[in-house]
Amino acid sequence: MMEPLAPxxxxxxxxxxxxxxxxxxxxxxxxxxxxxxxxxATRIGSGGTPWSQATAFLVGLPLGTALVAFFVRKPDVVxxxxxxxxxxxxxxxxxxxxxxxxxxxxxxxxxxARLSPRSLxxxxxxxxxxxxxxxxxxxxxxx
Amino acid sequence: MGRxxxxxxxxxxxxxxxxxxxxxxxxxxxxxxxxxxAWDPTLLFVLGxxxxxxxxxxLIRRRMGxxxxxxxxxxxxxRSLDRPLLLGASLFGIGxxxxxFCPGPALAGLVLGTWQPFAFVAAMLAGMALHTVTLSRxxx
Numbered sequence: 001m002m003e004p005l006a007p008x009x010x011x012x013x014x015x016x017x018x019x020x021x022x023x024x025x026x027x028x029x030x031x032x033x034x035x036x037x038x039x040x041a042t043r044i045g046s047g048g049t050p051w052s053q054a055t056a057f058l059v060g061l062p063l064g065t066a067l068v069a070f071f072v073r074k075p076d077v078v079x080x081x082x083x084x085x086x087x088x089x090x091x092x093x094x095x096x097x098x099x100x101x102x103x104x105x106x107x108x109x110x111x112x113a114r115l116s117p118r119s120l121x122x123x124x125x126x127x128x129x130x131x132x133x134x135x136x137x138x139x140x141x142x143x
Numbered sequence: 144m145g146r147x148x149x150x151x152x153x154x155x156x157x158x159x160x161x162x163x164x165x166x167x168x169x170x171x172x173x174x175x176x177x178x179x180x181a182w183d184p185t186l187l188f189v190l191g192x193x194x195x196x197x198x199x200x201x202l203i204r205r206r207m208g209x210x211x212x213x214x215x216x217x218x219x220x221x222r223s224l225d226r227p228l229l230l231g232a233s234l235f236g237i238g239x240x241x242x243x244f245c246p247g248p249a250l251a252g253l254v255l256g257t258w259q260p261f262a263f264v265a266a267m268l269a270g271m272a273l274h275t276v277t278l279s280r281x282x283x
Contacts, residue, residue: 002174005165010185013164014192020157021193022200027149029210029217032157034247044271048217053150058250060154065251068162075162077252078170079259081242086259087266092238094270097246099278100231104245108190113197121224122232129236134176137241
């Protein structure tokens with residue numbers, strides 16, 4: 001069993017994520033979406049965020065992770081999935097976030113906060129499909 | 144430099160938040176998605192807390208003519224719920240549910256000493272590229 005996380009850490013972390021989204025909006029006028037910026041930085045896709053800025057964001061993200069892991073709390077990363085499953089999931093996440101124009105950050109944090117109908121629908125959809133997938137894998141197929 | 148520093152700082156805060164809240168741990172995410180198992184509400188606290196400053200910023204934005212370092216706001220205007228949006232979101236949800244990684248935590252995981260995020264991120268980039276070569280013109 002996994003230890004429960006202190007709600008104060010969950011809230012503090014969430015506030016930081018929201019602060020990042022807020023700063024990005026007020027500074028650059030854009031949505032802080034990780035999937036979109038990944039596509040721009042790798043030149044797989046194009047979008048409004050300039051390449052240099054998207055790339056800087058993607059450098060900063062793991063840097064922030066490393067700082068917290070080093071100075072505050074080293075998270076356990078427990079991944080039980082096999083390589084074929086990791087690859088299948090990665091393909092679905094990559095293709096799906098491009099087709100649906102966003103992921104948990106762009107739709108879930110930014111879009112829901114501005115009450116965008118598209119983001120509200122997308123967030124409801126990916127939450128429902130993720131819950132259904134976990135239910136099927138864990139409780140129906142008995143994984 | 145005028146655009147790089149804000150990108151870097153915002154990315155850093157974002158990554159710090161994901162890590163502090165344990166969203167970089169797929170087991171934590173799975174425990175939220177597993178509503179019929181030992182349910183863990185952490186993700187709900189994180190998302191709720193994240194939406195608050197974000198929503199305040201969108202309210203402040205209404206009183207601003209332009210963002211601080213660009214000449215205009217560039218936010219998506221479309222409000223239509225079309226098939227690519229809904230299909231894309233459901234495919235993303237299936238992948239997210241399968242292993243518990245969405246793009247941010249997977250990228251954060253690259254520096255946490257496990258190899259699995261590398262396999263996931265490589266496949267994610269391949270999935271993005273697949274979208275670009277097959278569909279990107281018809282959905283833009």
